[in-house]
Amino acid sequence: MLGYIIRRLISAVLVVIITSMLVFALFFYGPSNPGQALCSSNRCTPERVENINKALGFNDPVTTQYAEWAKGVFAGRTVDFGGAPIDCPAPCFGVSYQDRVPVTETLSERFPATLSLAIGGSFIFLPLGLVLGVLAARKRGTSIDRGLVGSSLILSSIPYYLVGLMAYLYIVVFWGLLPSSDYNPITENPWKWFTGLLLPWIILGIYNSTAYARFSRGSMLESLGEDYVRTARAKGLTERRIVVKHALRAAIVPVLTIFGLDFAGLLAGTVFTEYIFSINGIGRTALLAINNQDFPIIAATVLVAAAFVVLANLVVDILYSVVDPRVRLT
Amino acid sequence: MTSSTQRREDISASRVPGREEPYLVVEDLSVKFPTADGLVQAVSDLSYTVEQGKTLGIVGESGSGKSVSSMAVLGLHDMRRTYMDGSIRVGGTEVVGLDESKLRRLRGADVAMIFQDALAALHPFYKVGSQLSEAYLAHHPSASRRDARAKAIEMLDRVGIPQPDRRIYDYSHQFSGGMRQRAMIAMALVNDPKLLIADEPTTALDVTVQAQILDLLQDLQRDFGSAVIIITHDLGVVAEMADDVLVMYGGRAVEYGTCKQILSQPMMPYTWGLLESVPELDSDPTQRLLPIAGTPPSLLSPPSGCPFHPRCRFRDHVPGDLCVTQLPDLEPPLDSPDRLKRCHIKDTAAVLKTDLVPSEA
Numbered sequence: 001m002l003g004y005i006i007r008r009l010i011s012a013v014l015v016v017i018i019t020s021m022l023v024f025a026l027f028f029y030g031p032s033n034p035g036q037a038l039c040s041s042n043r044c045t046p047e048r049v050e051n052i053n054k055a056l057g058f059n060d061p062v063t064t065q066y067a068e069w070a071k072g073v074f075a076g077r078t079v080d081f082g083g084a085p086i087d088c089p090a091p092c093f094g095v096s097y098q099d100r101v102p103v104t105e106t107l108s109e110r111f112p113a114t115l116s117l118a119i120g121g122s123f124i125f126l127p128l129g130l131v132l133g134v135l136a137a138r139k140r141g142t143s144i145d146r147g148l149v150g151s152s153l154i155l156s157s158i159p160y161y162l163v164g165l166m167a168y169l170y171i172v173v174f175w176g177l178l179p180s181s182d183y184n185p186i187t188e189n190p191w192k193w194f195t196g197l198l199l200p201w202i203i204l205g206i207y208n209s210t211a212y213a214r215f216s217r218g219s220m221l222e223s224l225g226e227d228y229v230r231t232a233r234a235k236g237l238t239e240r241r242i243v244v245k246h247a248l249r250a251a252i253v254p255v256l257t258i259f260g261l262d263f264a265g266l267l268a269g270t271v272f273t274e275y276i277f278s279i280n281g282i283g284r285t286a287l288l289a290i291n292n293q294d295f296p297i298i299a300a301t302v303l304v305a306a307a308f309v310v311l312a313n314l315v316v317d318i319l320y321s322v323v324d325p326r327v328r329l330t
Numbered sequence: 331m332t333s334s335t336q337r338r339e340d341i342s343a344s345r346v347p348g349r350e351e352p353y354l355v356v357e358d359l360s361v362k363f364p365t366a367d368g369l370v371q372a373v374s375d376l377s378y379t380v381e382q383g384k385t386l387g388i389v390g391e392s393g394s395g396k397s398v399s400s401m402a403v404l405g406l407h408d409m410r411r412t413y414m415d416g417s418i419r420v421g422g423t424e425v426v427g428l429d430e431s432k433l434r435r436l437r438g439a440d441v442a443m444i445f446q447d448a449l450a451a452l453h454p455f456y457k458v459g460s461q462l463s464e465a466y467l468a469h470h471p472s473a474s475r476r477d478a479r480a481k482a483i484e485m486l487d488r489v490g491i492p493q494p495d496r497r498i499y500d501y502s503h504q505f506s507g508g509m510r511q512r513a514m515i516a517m518a519l520v521n522d523p524k525l526l527i528a529d530e531p532t533t534a535l536d537v538t539v540q541a542q543i544l545d546l547l548q549d550l551q552r553d554f555g556s557a558v559i560i561i562t563h564d565l566g567v568v569a570e571m572a573d574d575v576l577v578m579y580g581g582r583a584v585e586y587g588t589c590k591q592i593l594s595q596p597m598m599p600y601t602w603g604l605l606e607s608v609p610e611l612d613s614d615p616t617q618r619l620l621p622i623a624g625t626p627p628s629l630l631s632p633p634s635g636c637p638f639h640p641r642c643r644f645r646d647h648v649p650g651d652l653c654v655t656q657l658p659d660l661e662p663p664l665d666s667p668d669r670l671k672r673c674h675i676k677d678t679a680a681v682l683k684t685d686l687v688p689s690e691a
Binding site for chain 1: 404406410434437439450451452455469501503515580
C-alpha cells in the first residue's frame, strides 16, 4: 500500500513536470508577444518592447527560460522588470508581469475563495444529486422519475453562465432575496463569508446536482438489479435497509469516483462561477491572466490544476481500495 | 376456468384426504410481466404442493418458469411490474397480495432461498459473517450482535466450513466456489426455515463439489425437517434429491409424479426428450445424445395448443390437429391415477414402449 502510494506520487510529480514543459512550449512557441503586452499601457516604441524583452529574458531560448523558471521553483530567484528587482522566494513560479507580485503569493491569496466555493458547492450537489438519483431509481418509470430526469436534462442543457447570470439578476438585483455575492475570508467574518457565498453555492450546487442525479440514478438502477440485492430482500430485510445498506453502498462507489475528479476540477478554478459572482478565486485570476498574456500566472494555474487532477486520481484509487474489499493496491 | 378447478382437484386428490394442508400450496399461479414488447407469460396456471420433510424437484429448460414461480413464493417480484394471479399458501398464509411488512417477516424466516451464483448473490462489500448475522438479526430483533455472531459461526460450522470463527471475517471473494455456496446455504438456514427453495444450487459448481453440496442439503433437510424445493435442469440432481418431480415447459406444468415415476416411466414427450439428452453410464460411448430439437417457446406469444407441439416428434400419435389447436389438460394418464401429465397422447406408456425403448437398445 505504502509502496503503491509512493510510486503513484512519483508519477504524479512527473506528470506535473511534463505539464509545465508543455505549457512553456505552448506559450513561447505560440503566437504570444509578452513584451508587447506588458508595454501596451504606455506609449510603446519598438525599443521599449525590445528593452522589456531583454530585461525579462524573452529573447533567450525557451530552454534557458525554462531552466531559469525551474530553478526559481526550488531555489527562488530575483526578477528584474527594469525597476527595483523583485525578490521571489522558493517556491517561486515567477512574478506576474501585470502586477509585479510573485505568483505564489497571488495564488495562495486567491485559493481560499476557490476552495470555499468548491467545498460549499459540493456539500449541496453531492447529497442532492444522490438523494434525487436514488429517489428516481426507486420510483423508476413513474411520473416522479420522469419529472426528475426531464427537469435535470432541461436544466443541464441551459448553459451554466446563463443560469448563473439569470439567478444573479433575479435573486440579487430584482428581488433582493440575497445580498450581492462576494468573498470574505472566513477567518475575518464567518457570517459575511457565508452570506456572500450562499448564492454561488446554491447555483453551483443545483446545476451540478443534475448530472449527479442522473449518474446516481443509473448506478442505483444497476445495483438494485444485482443478485445480492435480491438476496438481501430474500433475507427479509426492511426496504430501507435493502436500499441504503445493500444497493446504495455499491452504487455510491462510481459516483464517488466521478466526484473526486470533479472536485479537483473545481479546485482548479470555477471560472464562470467566480466571474459571474465576482469572487476573486483561481478561475477568475486565470481568465484575466490569459487576457493579459501574463504567462507566470497562466503557467502556475495550469500546474495547480494538473496537480489537483493527478492527486484526486490517487485519492480516488486509494478510496476505492477502502470501500471495495476486492480491490488491492499493489 | 372449469379446467383449472379440475386440475386443483386432481392435485388434492393425489393427497391423503383428511390430513392437514401441505406446508406449501401453489394453486393456479400465473405470473405475467408487462414489457415494451408485450406481456410475458412467465408462469401459467401452475399448481403444486410440498409437504414438510419432502423434496420437490422442479425441472425445465431456461425460461420454463421454474425460477419465476418459486420467487413468487417469497414475493420477490416487483409488484409494480408484475401481474400475479392465483394462490400461494405458506403454512396456511396466503402470500399473493400479502402486504410488504408481513411478506418481510416470512422471507428468510419461514421460507428461505438459496441462489444459483453465490458469488453474485453474496454482497461483495460485507464480510460473510456479518451477512449471516444480518439475516439472523432481521428476524431476531432482540438478539445481541454477539448472539448473532455466535449463530453465524455455528451455522458456518454446520455447513462444514473449517475454522468458522475466522472465516466469518472473510469476504465472499476470499471463499472458494463450494465454500461460497455452503455459506449461502448457512445463511438460508440461519432462521430454521420450514421451506427451503434451492434455485439451481449446484449449477455453477464443478461435479465433485456439486455432490458434496447435495449431500449437505440432504443432511440438513434431515436435521431441520424442512420442506425443500430444488430447481434444476439437471436430472441427476433430481434423481438424487427429489421425492416428487414437477416438469415445467413454457411456464406450465407438463408432468408431475414421484421421482421414480418420472425417471423410470416418463409419460410426456418433453420429459422423454429431457431424459434422452442425458448420457448414461453404461451406454455406448459412441452413441450420440439426442438433443430436443428447436428452441424453448416464446413467452411473449406462446404457441397455440400444446406449448411443446412445435418441437414434438410424436404428434402423429394424436388424431387431427389437436396438438396445434387445443391445450391438453394436466390430468392423470391411463392406469396411473397418482400422477399427472399434459399430453394429448392417450396411451403414452404404449408409445414409450414402441417408439422410444427400441431406438435406445
